[in-house]
Amino acid sequence: xxxxxxxxxxxxxxxxxxxxxxxxxxxxxxxxxxxxxxxxxxxxxxxxxxxxxxxxxxxxxxxxxxxxxxxxxxxxxxxxxxxxxxxxxxxxxxxxxxxxxxxxxxxxxxxxxxxxxxxxxxxxxxxxxxxxxxxxxxxxxxxxxxxxxxxxxxxxxxxxxxxxxxxxxxxxxxxxxxxxxxxxxxxxxxxxxxxxxxxxxxxxxxxxxxxxxxxxxxxxxxxxxxxxxxxxxxxxxxxxxxxxxxxxxxxxxxxxxxxxxxxxxxxxxxxxxxxxxxxxxxxxxxx
Amino acid sequence: xxxxxxxxxxxxxxxxxxxxxxxxxxxxxxxxxxxxxxxxxxxxxxxxxxxxxxxxxxxxxxxxxxxxxxxxxxxxxxxxxxxxxxxxxxxxxxxxxxxxxxxxxxxxxxxxxxxxxxxxxxxxxxxxxxxxxxxxxxxxxxxxxxxxxxxxxxxxxxxxxxxx
Numbered sequence: 001x002x003x004x005x006x007x008x009x010x011x012x013x014x015x016x017x018x019x020x021x022x023x024x025x026x027x028x029x030x031x032x033x034x035x036x037x038x039x040x041x042x043x044x045x046x047x048x049x050x051x052x053x054x055x056x057x058x059x060x061x062x063x064x065x066x067x068x069x070x071x072x073x074x075x076x077x078x079x080x081x082x083x084x085x086x087x088x089x090x091x092x093x094x095x096x097x098x099x100x101x102x103x104x105x106x107x108x109x110x111x112x113x114x115x116x117x118x119x120x121x122x123x124x125x126x127x128x129x130x131x132x133x134x135x136x137x138x139x140x141x142x143x144x145x146x147x148x149x150x151x152x153x154x155x156x157x158x159x160x161x162x163x164x165x166x167x168x169x170x171x172x173x174x175x176x177x178x179x180x181x182x183x184x185x186x187x188x189x190x191x192x193x194x195x196x197x198x199x200x201x202x203x204x205x206x207x208x209x210x211x212x213x214x215x216x217x218x219x220x221x222x223x224x225x226x227x228x229x230x231x232x233x234x235x236x237x238x239x240x241x242x243x244x245x246x247x248x249x250x251x252x253x254x255x256x257x258x259x260x261x262x263x264x265x266x267x268x269x270x271x272x273x274x275x276x277x278x279x280x281x282x283x284x285x286x287x
Numbered sequence: 288x289x290x291x292x293x294x295x296x297x298x299x300x301x302x303x304x305x306x307x308x309x310x311x312x313x314x315x316x317x318x319x320x321x322x323x324x325x326x327x328x329x330x331x332x333x334x335x336x337x338x339x340x341x342x343x344x345x346x347x348x349x350x351x352x353x354x355x356x357x358x359x360x361x362x363x364x365x366x367x368x369x370x371x372x373x374x375x376x377x378x379x380x381x382x383x384x385x386x387x388x389x390x391x392x393x394x395x396x397x398x399x400x401x402x403x404x405x406x407x408x409x410x411x412x413x414x415x416x417x418x419x420x421x422x423x424x425x426x427x428x429x430x431x432x433x434x435x436x437x438x439x440x441x442x443x444x445x446x447x448x449x450x451x
Contacts, residue, residue, distance in 0.1 A: 001330055008291065008308035008354045038350045039331055041309075051308070055355060079344070103421025105399070106332060108344040109351070190420045191333045 032114035074113025122193030153222035180286030298366030315353035324364035335422030338395035364394035386435035388426035
């Protein structure tokens with residue numbers, strides 16, 4: 001399969017990138033790892049006139065700790081998220097989820113920025129960022145704005161990003177020590193998107209849950225924050241009744257498509273099972 | 288939409304070609320350089336038959352443009368054999384352990400395993416399965432591939448120890 005012709009640009013800096021985006025407007029597409037965009041170009045479902053490759057924009061590839069937050073540049077690959085000692089130490093749900101994305105070769109190319117900015121409900125990291133209440137740095141010629149992950153996703157492949165804007169970094173408030181985490185994903189096979197998946201964070205104190213977050217992947221047009229599911233856990237010992245209530249609340253907000261991964265009813269059930277498993281794992285890890 | 292000049296090092300050889308930006312790396316390797324070891328299987332980045340090594344990482348060359356590899360150092364299955372032309376320990380192990388039947392996935396499988404054994408020199412079975420999970424084989428059921436990679440890992444470690 002051969003994509004339609006395009007002009008290839010390889011900017012060296014964020015400024016140069018933003019200049020190209022401003023110049024070419026909606027004729028330009030950004031390519032990060034390329035594993036979502038290039039397949040679409042091969043199918044000619046995407047036919048950008050100008051391809052702006054971020055591969056050589058050096059100031060987008062960093063991981064650092066900054067005032068209680070983990071700040072990760074857009075071009076950090078999923079392999080780097082898995083192997084980074086800092087990420088593993090401060091925010092282990094990120095490597096856990098990243099290791100369940102696609103396969104080693106794809107993770108060597110796939111980036112955190114691409115996974116978050118693409119807006120495909122099948123992407124795994126958006127739900128993780130909803131659970132962590134992360135913020136995205138969005139840059140353009142007119143400056144930088146910060147967009148909460150929880151306000152970023154508008155619909156399937158629709159995000160808060162405007163033409164000329166670039167998601168340059170992610171800011172993640174580092175969860176309190178002892179916060180338990182888990183990302184549970186069911187997929188039919190390696191390389192497939194989730195039938196359903198759940199990201200869960202649970203903080204326990206004196207045998208009671210004091211804080212929780214639950215978010216879901218690929219069971220709606222956007223990643224879903226399951227607020228009611230989290231509320232069903234807070235104040236409980238995260239016993240069977242609370243876990244049931246949380247799973248039921250999470251299932252209630254799903255609206256999956258019936259597709260090759262199964263009928264909608266099945267995928268909703270799987271979402272409930274993933275929430276259950278993720279809560280149990282997160283509770284077991286909470287200190 | 289003119290052509291652009293790309294330069295890369297492929298299997299130790301410097302190459303320079305003028306390419307259309309839309310030329311996929313797998314087509315560049317196969318059609319411009321006549322390196323037909325990397326195969327086109329699914330053409331959708333699932334099967335791993337097109338796996339090559341790019342700047343020390345395994346990648347699927349069907350989902351990258353040749354233009355993106357400008358300046359990179361690449362290794363394909365054609366560059367894996369020992370300098371004297373004898374088979375690399377992995378190639379020999381695939382032969383000895385029947386790690387292939389039809390052979391279509393084998394170039395990608397070996398090129399991926401070659402990098403895996405540099406990332407994890409003595410992998411467990413589970414690490415091998417996880418490490419080659421981006422390479423599909425429809426013949427072997429993977430058992431003999433795992434055996435071959437484990438045997439090669441042992442062989443390579445033994446020869447490294449002997450050298451030390």
